Amino acid sequence: MGGVVIQNVERADATIIAGLAKAGVATVHEAQGRRGCLAPHLRPIWPGAAIAGSAVTISAPPGDNWMLHVAIEQIQAGDILVLAPTSPCTDGYFGDLLATSAMARGCMGLVIDAGVRDIRDLREMGFPVWSKAVSAQGTVKETVGSVNVPIVCGGQAIEAGDVIVADDDGVVVVRRDEAATVLASAQSRLAAEEAKRARLAAGELGLDIYDMRGKLAQKGLRYV
Amino acid sequence: MGGVVIQNVERADATIIAGLAKAGVATVHEAQGRRGCLAPHLRPIWPGAAIAGSAVTISAPPGDNWMLHVAIEQIQAGDILVLAPTSPCTDGYFGDLLATSAMARGCMGLVIDAGVRDIRDLREMGFPVWSKAVSAQGTVKETVGSVNVPIVCGGQAIEAGDVIVADDDGVVVVRRDEAATVLASAQSRLAAEEAKRARLAAGELGLDIYDMRGKLAQKGLRYV
């Protein structure tokens, strides 16, 4: 029972993707109705990276990284590899050689619900990874999986071509056909936050800015 | 069944608090009889911060950060927000806007047995947080909780006005009325350690400095 590689994947517009990267994970997540956050066990292997890109999805067996080689051929400039093992695994699927290859194809980074290794090299190369674990434990190349099929990664359903946004706060997925709307909403939020930040910095309270006192009293909050 | 906000909370003396911050978490914990350490899953979102302050406690529902707005009004300069959800949660209750507001009130930092977000901003603002998770997953403002009631955070019972000490080793709580005694004991320990450090650095063994050989033999330790 073999796997499948889906080759023609539509991507979102590069300008929209760039806008989402700039807005950042927390804002994008709020802008689409508090949806799409991948589980917080996916952490960056080095701090400071903030990227967005189109998902090249990978479904791989536990402890088998063969499909990463297959997926790298499917990368277009600006893509992000997103790997979900078919059962929980912390093995180190990805290291400096695969990163070298992925970067040569224009890959922006990797999101992997498993392990990664050679992290000092990856940091020096500037290749960002969000992973569940750092592990030197190697993998085999024996069993096929699939590329660009729908996967669940970090508890979120992801399709090839969906937009992945990742920064120090974690990872969020935006449906490809909602990306423009989400970006617009995110930019509105950012503008609105600017004004609030100034008032809060001046010592004004959220209780007053957001007019919460009446609603709190109505819910029964008592001051003693 | 509404929540409650307790407004008049006694704090420990600022000089004592400053002394505890300087002594650090590990020493303070030992000085009070190896008590008071919060669970080690509470980790700093950036390294190097070392603070102490009076606890403003928050009991909040899972996925609901409304009470943070309420708590910020109760902050006095030098306080630390300490939030425990009423059931386990990793959502991002707190980000840069709330930090801006808290800092404007003189808040020293946040200890939260849940998630936090906008961590790059918080690092740049110099606002320290000890949390269970980093998560962009947003929260709602629908259900009231309580402020300055006794809580359990990281496995320790904490009352409003207790002294919280936090650094790279984690977080420890000191009862308000024991703070002076604990500080004195901590300072004695630090002085005693200075002498021991010099001897150990010179190659002397703990086995000899602490006179352990006889007791080890008595307990049956054999050298082969």
Next chain:
Amino acid sequence: MGGVVIQNVERADATIIAGLAKAGVATVHEAQGRRGCLAPHLRPIWPGAAIAGSAVTISAPPGDNWMLHVAIEQIQAGDILVLAPTSPCTDGYFGDLLATSAMARGCMGLVIDAGVRDIRDLREMGFPVWSKAVSAQGTVKETVGSVNVPIVCGGQAIEAGDVIVADDDGVVVVRRDEAATVLASAQSRLAAEEAKRARLAAGELGLDIYDMRGKLAQKGLRYV
């Protein structure tokens, strides 16, 4: 029922150990047939250290660090302390005083399937630790354990004198009598990787370099 300290432990050759440190954890692990990696919950308390040394093993009761004092006397220059508690524990067994003492004896670092504290001091002293937790929670000195007996640490069986290699990717153990063979194999791998890295950086695909296309087709991988 007392413990035991085994005093005469054979070590591997220092040149071999240095070679293994240079090869790094991931390569050494591959070079010995994907064996020997300690569990990925053992993480460095500060990034960048890359060491190798001979294991001084410690079997210690939960929450009792007495045997660390005993073990430090057994250290020879270039050794690494490796501690496994007899049941799972996150307490802070080790801090700056013990590190001062261990460094004075020529210790290279600590691998501990439990907690460590004073991590800011350890970072400043340049003493590397791979641990399961950071915790200020103190320990007692009441119950004896053993030194240089076989232990299981991070899921790997380790004997005194085995070579421990540790870097940002984690920790791997190499049997003392296999160290020379593993080093040779690791060096071959590194040489082979150099050539592949250049080809991958030039955009050539792993699929072609490793001649995978036929085997993938044979396993049923379909492109659609």
Next chain:
Amino acid sequence: MGGVVIQNVERADATIIAGLAKAGVATVHEAQGRRGCLAPHLRPIWPGAAIAGSAVTISAPPGDNWMLHVAIEQIQAGDILVLAPTSPCTDGYFGDLLATSAMARGCMGLVIDAGVRDIRDLREMGFPVWSKAVSAQGTVKETVGSVNVPIVCGGQAIEAGDVIVADDDGVVVVRRDEAATVLASAQSRLAAEEAKRARLAAGELGLDIYDMRGKLAQKGLRYV
């Protein structure tokens, strides 16, 4: 930003569903290419139940069970409630009153990636539940979620109307439009297993029945 209830959901044929229940989770999972198993942390609250039914999906906030009341109205005889919280939660969303209501509507059981309570009552009522936790911790009814939208539960993407099969081995999801094919494949497997079971019980080895010796030798397995 309110939730949504999708009311017209297509179900699979009742005969097919009954066949899948009889085949059981492990066989169904194999029959569809080792896909669809929910995470093993979803365990039955009492042993022996073996059901299948059409999914009524629920996306609910952490600690808020309001949508269960909404979902129960959408139940048709033979359905299974499947609840995924929008962030990890162990609270007890469901107990004997909701079970009474669900059973009155013909509900077969509940799969919930969170907690359940009143489990003694549920066992006595014969209402089966697969949950992540047993917890008496109550929930609120403050925030709306959605019913019959696509969810991710136990790491699997599930749509309303998909077939859920659950027994002592856990839970598996079958796409509605694949249910007939999967059933046919499952029934073939069961027939084939019968013959193999007899041979294995007679002492014949899998190595011979499946003709593995040559392939093992080819992969390098050595007998010493």
Next chain:
Amino acid sequence: MGGVVIQNVERADATIIAGLAKAGVATVHEAQGRRGCLAPHLRPIWPGAAIAGSAVTISAPPGDNWMLHVAIEQIQAGDILVLAPTSPCTDGYFGDLLATSAMARGCMGLVIDAGVRDIRDLREMGFPVWSKAVSAQGTVKETVGSVNVPIVCGGQAIEAGDVIVADDDGVVVVRRDEAATVLASAQSRLAAEEAKRARLAAGELGLDIYDMRGKLAQKGLRYV
């Protein structure tokens, strides 16, 4: 630094305690405002027990069960032992000999945020335990702890003499001086539930019984 045993502990009235046992954990927890549930990792070692009693609290070092012997002397008929280790531990602190001794003193059961062993014997003796783990791993008797001091167990602050209620749903604590009020509230809830159960069993919906439709619409819930 020795421990302490507090000998004179006030208990709640036996009739109230019996009433709370009958109401059960989930109802008692709701009756006191959704407070007091111990963490759901505390599970019964055999199903069906449903008890309540006054807490004899124990603070014990990790891997050291000495204080259980001390605590047993403090037991009065109807008491429940409640043990919290000073740092996380899964060792088997308690087995059939201690249970024999505790039962001889009138002990109702044990709640322990650690491990227990001899569970087949305990089941046959009818001695109920709620624990974090089952583990044969033994403990020592080297370090003193304290009895009847305030502890945190399963994430709840518990004082000696507080009422512990435990059944298949887990464990809840009721403050001694609130026990009568909580019982009254629990009994009201049970009465109210009876009527609702009948209506739900007859097919009436919670949406109608609790008059939720308007409020749901107001929060934005849409039916499509």
Next chain:
Amino acid sequence: MGGVVIQNVERADATIIAGLAKAGVATVHEAQGRRGCLAPHLRPIWPGAAIAGSAVTISAPPGDNWMLHVAIEQIQAGDILVLAPTSPCTDGYFGDLLATSAMARGCMGLVIDAGVRDIRDLREMGFPVWSKAVSAQGTVKETVGSVNVPIVCGGQAIEAGDVIVADDDGVVVVRRDEAATVLASAQSRLAAEEAKRARLAAGELGLDIYDMRGKLAQKGLRYV
């Protein structure tokens, strides 16, 4: 790099093994100096089994159960299969067909630091398993491992031919060459416990039976 099957494995004497089974896990563990307990996450899939046997060890890749077929050929009557994956895995390696085959060869049971499935069948067949998980998730047969090599399972180093004892309390390993001594010690403990049990049941305190009061006072325990 292929695996290896070691064929000539010495076993302990059957009478000794039977004696260890009767003594039970907790007593055997104490009798050998509180050593040898496997981690408590290894739980029986049905209660009441109490077995001992000689270990046939299996080192298997994650998600690959091929070596179980190889191992079954190595079984002698009275053996226990002990499987450790080379990296953490919860997949269901073993079900009713393999159990049928293993039972036909005289296998007593399975200890597996991974998942198992068909647990209702296994219960009905009376085949006992101690596992980390129950999971229907299937495995492949692509990569070779090894049989009867030293492994680490549940945190304990185990060699082929070591004696495994398992019951409701978990699993313990006894070195083959220590089995007779451990049995003798276990039987002494059981005899001594009988007398103590009678005294404890009569209400005598462990404090007095074990003469603990003086030592407790010396360690600083105070009664108030």
